[in-house]
Amino acid sequence: MKKTNSILCAFVLAGSLFGCSTTQQKTGETDYTQYVNTFIGAADNGHTFPGACRPFGMIQTSPVTGAVGWRYCSEYVYTDSLIWGFTQTHLNGTGCMDLGDILVMPVTGTRTRAWDAYRSHFPKDKEAATPGYYTVELTDPGVKAELTASPHAALHRYTYHNADSASVLIDLQHGPAWNENQYHSQVQSCETNWEDAQTLTGHVRNSVWVNQDYFFVMKFNRPVIDTLYLPMAETEKGKRIIATFDMKPGEELLMKVAMSTTGVDGAKKNMEAEIADWNFEGVKQAAHNEWNNYLSRIEVTGTDDEKTNFYTSFYHALIQPNQISDVDGWYRNAADSIVKAGNGAFYSTFSLWDTYRAAHPFYTLMVPEKVDGFVNSLVEQAEVQGFLPIWGLWEKETYTMIGNHGVSVIAEAYRKGFRGFDAERAFNAIKNTQTVSHKLKSDWETYMKYGYFPTDLIKTESVSSTLESVYDDYAVADMAQRMGKEEDAAYFAKRADFYKNLFDKETQFMRPRNADGSWKSPFNPSQVAHMESTGGDYTEGNAWQYTWHVQHDVPGLIELFGGEQAFLNKLDSLFTLKLETTQADVTGLIGQYAHGNEPSHHITYLYTLAGRPNVPRN
Known part of the structure; x- marks a missing residue:
């Protein structure tokens, strides 16, 4: 008889809603690989x-x-x-x-x-x-x-x-x-x-x-x-x-x-x-048995096509991060030294700008036995290179994308009760990552001086970099608070409010701002930017998509708009206005909403927090 957790969830896939329950180590009456x-x-x-x-x-x-x-x-x-x-x-x-x-x-x-x-x-x-x-x-x-x-x-x-x-x-x-x-x-x-x-x-x-x-x-x-x-x-x-x-x-x-x-x-x-x-x-x-063991942890009901969509996505989520340490735990670290992983396994392939939003929270629920290993690997790499991986591949840093989202991965694990890592070492890693400037991506002196990344000083991705960084600041504050580090908690909580410095009440967008406090002009909220390659102040997106990127303080964002109704009106507009410019990664468009790219993934759920839970359900 299978053991089933009390967690119930619903997934929207292929345009339809179907229910699921999570299972732990089910013996496997069903071959779930048939749906991959x-x-x-x-x-x-x-x-x-x-x-x-x-x-x-x-x-x-x-x-x-x-x-x-x-x-x-x-x-x-x-x-x-x-x-x-x-x-x-x-x-x-x-x-x-x-x-x-x-x-x-x-x-x-x-x-x-x-x-x-x-x-x-x-x-x-x-x-x-x-x-x-x-x-x-x-x-x-x-x-x-x-x-x-x-x-x-x-x-x-x-x-x-x-x-x-x-x-x-x-x-x-x-x-x-x-x-x-x-x-x-x-x-x-x-x-x-x-x-x-x-x-x-x-x-x-x-x-x-x-x-x-x-x-x-x-x-x-x-x-x-x-x-x-x-x-x-x-x-x-x-x-x-x-x-x-x-x-x-x-x-x-x-x-x-x-x-x-x-x-x-x-x-x-x-x-x-x-x-x-x-x-x-x-x-x-x-190989079949191992895959089926993992896939059997969630049982869904629906059509065969819906199951194929779900279990194939589940399968893809479990391909990485990759354990690159040997069977005895030894691996080559970022300094090219041969060392042994602290908990016996070292993982890499951390595409953190992509995965901190949903994949890593998913891992805490579905593969909890891996989470401490992920955290230890992030901390070990940080202690060698001086900061947490931005996008880590085979123990090396690629410096790809923005933010330092190993911060939120670690803080979330601590918040959810994972303790198979040294909390002090982990906290030092996330604090140093958010305070010691490092190559290209994190000029914290400028960030602290102005309360945002000024567009005339940072040149590219200034708005996105600010909004991604304040989320990581919130994560540090949360972990500090839970560890009794009140001074650190207060410092990073203040930084977590920096998103307010980029909200232009006149246009109601998160807008690029110069070092002297003036707004960048001309300003086209529909103009898509694609990282350093095309310039601009947003990362694979535009102002329409990144204005909602305040994942840690939705009530504060609603207040900036002047209340729930104004917030909802703007949110409705996101889905109805035509996107005039596009880039390779900005796909799955519904109006200005880009379902095919990460910065939009949380947006539909904002309706729930603003009092209209029927919208994401439908």
């Missing part, structure tokens, strides 16, 4: 991948259909007709690109020295995936490829229908890139070693979004009988190797790849701990 469609989000600019991974795992082994340009942030677009190969790491749903490490591709026939001649067509009806498993028929080499994964290792199975010169291309130069020049120059160094006829080890250092070091061990269940090293372009340092095997038609080649940030020995430990043998079906079943 890993191809959802893999169309143009969706930036998800269909391949195999584990919840919060280091490895995401998945097909590659392209690598150059923004549409290939996750290296796969569903409508493409060629597969380049399979890489072992991927980002999921991001707007920036990196990873895509260790491309491999089964090939047959005459070996050519042209590295890009091994791509293959594939029939879409011969491509399939479920959580933890992916398969496709590669037409050109005549190979059935199957992928599965453990947390730190990938396991591939290739069935060669045509065994003529059965080989595998190993491409260590490959990785997603913004342009062709970067694609051919991203690898800084590459070292490999054939330890025996079945084992290749290596170390690659590359630089796309962050400087990344990874070590790997690759093992085959058959000996390599010949190798061919392909020529490299002048700017390339990543090796491309054709490894050939003695095989008959219909025979299988198994290959496993484990990775580590610490060294080849770390990769070997990860492989031995997780995939010691060649039991593909066993690893595949273990």
Whole structure:
């Protein structure tokens, strides 16, 4: 009999309302993975991948259909007709690109020295995936490829229908890139070693979004009988190797790849701990079971399409953050030192501007056993680099987006009773993050001098940066109050009111303001800005969308408008006025409301706090 919590919730998906209850560690009468469609989000600019991974795992082994340009942030677009190969790491749903490490591709026939001649067509009806498993028929080499994964290792199975010169291309130069020049120059160094006829080890250092070091061990269940090293372009340092095997038609080649940030020995430990043998079906079943265990924590009622929408979203939410420490807890930190995680696991891939709003609160409810590990990882990185991650990838800082929302993730965990971390260390991390200025993003001296980020001094994203920062100030004040730090609580509570300094009562918008107190003019509240790339005072949005970005003090925002009715009138206008300008990330438009982008996600719920709860329900 399943144990069900008393928490009840409702989700609005696919335009309809359906109920759900949360469950803990349900034994699983239902296969919830049947409702996950890993191809959802893999169309143009969706930036998800269909391949195999584990919840919060280091490895995401998945097909590659392209690598150059923004549409290939996750290296796969569903409508493409060629597969380049399979890489072992991927980002999921991001707007920036990196990873895509260790491309491999089964090939047959005459070996050519042209590295890009091994791509293959594939029939879409011969491509399939479920959580933890992916398969496709590669037409050109005549190979059935199957992928599965453990947390730190990938396991591939290739069935060669045509065994003529059965080989595998190993491409260590490959990785997603913004342009062709970067694609051919991203690898800084590459070292490999054939330890025996079945084992290749290596170390690659590359630089796309962050400087990344990874070590790997690759093992085959058959000996390599010949190798061919392909020529490299002048700017390339990543090796491309054709490894050939003695095989008959219909025979299988198994290959496993484990990775580590610490060294080849770390990769070997990860492989031995997780995939010691060649039991593909066993690893595949273990992946299925782990995914089903997580997905079964919520049971929903609704149509099959609604369940598919829900469980696929649930699945995508559990792909990251990623545990990049080895099975024994060791990892490479932001200072490139090899250290052991305080609680045995170090997590990275913290896209915090995106995830502090809903994903991390969701984790506190659905995967509470992970929350202390997330907090400890944030604190450990802060103690090395001097501030909490803004957007942390493989233990390095990308400096992408605004705010320092690890602050609110930590404060929320403390508020909800999580105590598996040192509260004093955590508080010092969030306080230092909000008071010690650091590269590009947080000029606290200017912020404190003016009570906002002046548009003539900060130049870009001044309004959004102010509004995101006051929320983090509120989070510090809340944690300080709960820890009995009254002086800190009062200081940050005062800063949390800085949003009022940007509210222009005449236009009723959060408006950019100069250092002398004057409003920026001319002012177009519909003009969309997209971070530093296009300038402007807002981040992936405009004044219509960011005026509501006072998540911590809705009563105070209502008061600025002059009361609930004036507030509601303005809120109604948001959904009816046509958006005249747009950008790539500002999508799902209803009037000026952009359902497809983060700053709008909370807005419909403001109706409830202003006395009209029927609006978000409908």
